[in-house]
Amino acid sequence: MGNSGSAPEPDTDEFSSPAPAQEPAGLTLYKGERNSKGDFQWKEAAGGIHASLYDANEDATGRRPEWHFELEGGPVDLNAVIDDDFVFDLASRRVLFTVDNTIWALHTPAGGVFEALHAKYERALFENKWGLEDTLENRNKIMGTDGLQMIGKETAESLRAWADDMDVDVPTAAELSTPPRERLVGRRDAIHGLVMGAGDRSYLIRDGEINVMRNVLGGMEDAAVKLSFGMPESGGTPGTGRRSTRRSSLGPAAASGGGSLTPSRALLMAAESKMAMLTPLRKSNLIQADIETGRVVSEWSFQKDGVDIPMDDIVGDTKASQLEDRQTFLGLGTNRLVRWDMRDRAGVVQEMGSPIVQYAGGKDYARNTNFTCMATSGDGYVVVGSQDGRVRLYSESTLTQARTSIPSLGYPITDVDVTYDGRWVVATAAHYLMVVMTTYRPPGSEATLCGFTSRMGANSPAPRLLRLRLEDALRTGNKPLQKGRFTWVTERGRQERWVVASCGSYTVRWNLRVVKTANAQTVSGGGLTTVDQYQLLSKEEHVVDSAFMHDNFARSHGESMVVVTDNHVYNINDDEDSS
Structure with missing residues (x-):
């Protein structure tokens, strides 16, 4: 690329390494600052500057780019x-970055x-991320033959597919701009988790005990009840029950000791x-407690x-299975995806003393899949995230082979969720959420297919990234995004309307309908449409979890959400009458 005149159009058919030549002069640099009121603004820093990309290890033999x-x-x-934190604003021809x-x-x-x-940035990003020369062969090696299309740039067909269901469900300006109201529910020491x-x-997980919360319209209230489950003794023999006589206690929660499990x-x-529970000390055991009596009834x-097979995670067969009398559930290990059955092979529910959960299906993967998280839809479709950044979609009928494997963007997936109807998946990585549309139409066909039951491949709409603006990433201390999930719906005909995630001492909410109708004016992560319109809710301490109440407890004029910090519980509502 020359040093004067206009730069030539990039050759999109070739994947040659970016040359370390300078861009033309005449570029203007702006610096982002906050004014006395705390508002972010741009201030011109310099004009007539030069920009270049270069490989610092170009002359170093054996070192990655x-x-x-x-x-x-x-x-x-x-x-x-x-790196992936560069943002390209196509509308204003700006490149945003942090130094x-x-x-x-x-x-x-x-x-x-x-x-x-x-x-040139996209080619350099590929080489930095994967340590390989940016060639078509290497891209296919990393992403698969269809990977370039699956996580490629937005096309007209992809835009149409994303906005296909928006004719009857468009968010109002007030809905997007009105901040939600919050109410402090209670204080508890050392909250580790939330079970909705x-x-x-609902339940708060604490050291050695579980606090019971009462679900109410618009959030939850302290029920003044705690459950303190005793750890069953290890070493029991098959066919014998392992029961705890430790019962729930009424009144304010107090620290528990002894063998109480967390x-x-x-x-x-x-x-x-x-309540079925996993503990770090016995990963190949499942402890089951009766909530009504407050007792551990079996292990x-x-x-x-x-x-013995260790499990890292367990989820219900479907998004609504906790409301049903099911005896099967899914388990996830580093290289295992398993369906477990708490009945014997004849289909009769086992006695409480029976210590073996039946292996009802699944697969032990020989290669290092490094599974990290999973979630299920209303029909039992299964989405699984992995350490290598891949997202796999499984049908409800088989766990032995993913119908669709979505290529990695280079960062571990720490959480996943899927809408009740299975049309949308959200995968959480440290600095972005990736939203995937799982339905598609093959070329020349009007039939709508699903990536959970058939292979999407190059036919899939491009995924979209949800991420913080650079100024907000700095505000949060560049903490990782965690536990991205949709509005909680467990019946057909209801649409999820929001996506929420936690980030340090903040909660972030994206409107899902804004995500669906976003245009490709802002891109990141190698050219993916990026949505940076959201609500940022601040707390004074680390946010442990941010979760939507079930649809049954949402107020009529908006969504209801609970934010749990290290020591406090807050109800968050869009409804003006929630205070």
């Missing part, structure tokens, strides 16, 4: 390693300069009358062919 973005000619020379906790925006003139810079119920109760995962079952072993 390390591409940098460098600006020269202004009062301050800037240098940033190429040493300061936000900068590079404005480019018309004439193809912006497009050429973006193309769709019935009368679950790492908890799942409500049997119309929310029982089950996860086994296949007589061998």
Whole structure:
């Protein structure tokens, strides 16, 4: 690329490595600052500067590429390693990035300069992320043959598919701009987790005990009840029950000691009358408690062919299964996806003393799949995230092979969720949420297919990224996004309307309908449409979880949500009458 005149259009058919040539002069640099009122604004820092990309390891034999973005000619020379945090604003031809906790925006003139810079950035990003030369062969190696289309740039067909159901469900301006109201519900020391119920109760996980919360319209209230489950003794023999005589206590919660357990995962079952729990100390065992009596009634072993199988996560067969009298559920291990059955092989519910959970189906993967999280839809479709960043979609009938595998963007997936109808998936990574539309139409067909039951491949609409604006990422201390999930719906005909995630001491809410109708004016992560319109709710301490109340407890004029911090519980509502 030359040093004068307009830059040529990038050659999108080739994947050659970006050349370390300078861009033309005439670029303008802006610095992001907050004024005395705390509002973010741009201030011109320099004009007539030069921008270039170069590989710092170009002459180092055997070292992976390390591409940098460098600006020269202004009062301050800037240098940033190429990563996913660069944002390209197509409408204003700006490149936004951060250097040493300061936000900068590079404005480019018309004439193809912006497009050429973006193309070179994408090639440099690929090489930095994967350590390989950016060739078509290497892209296929990393992403698969269809991967370039599955996580590629937005097309007209993709835009149409995303907005297909928006004719009857468009968000109002007031809905997007009105901040929700909050109410402090109570204070508890050392809250570790939240178990949401769709019935009368939800639960706070604490050290050695579980506090019962009463679900009410618009949120929850303290029920002044605690459950303190005793850890069953280890070493029991098959066919014998392992029961705890430790019962629930009424009144204000107090610290419990002794052998009381603190679950790492908890799942409500049997119309929310029982709670199944995993503990870090016994990952191949499932502890089941009766919530009505406040007692541990049995401890089950996860086994296949007589061998104990450790589990890292458990979820219900479907999104509504905790409301039903089901005896099956799903378990996830590092390289295992399993359906477990608490009945014997003849289909009769086991006695409480039986310690073996039957292996009812699934797969042990020989390769390192490194599964991290899973979720289920209303029909029992299963979405699984992994350490390598891939998202896999399984049908309700088989767990042995994913129908669709969505390529990695290079970062571990820590949480996943799926809408009740299975049309949308959200996958959480440290600095973005990826929303995937799972329905698609094959070329030349009017039939609508689903990625959970058939392979999407190159036919899938491009996913979209939800991320914080750079100034808000700095405000949160660059803390990771966690536990992205949709509005909680458990019946057909209801639409999820929001996506929520936690980030340090903040809760972030994106309107799902805004996500569906977003245009490709802002892109990141290699060219994916990026949505940075959201509500940011601040707390004074770390947010443990942010979760929507079940649809039964949402107020009529908006969604109801609960935010749990290290020591406090808040009800969050859109309804003006919630205070």
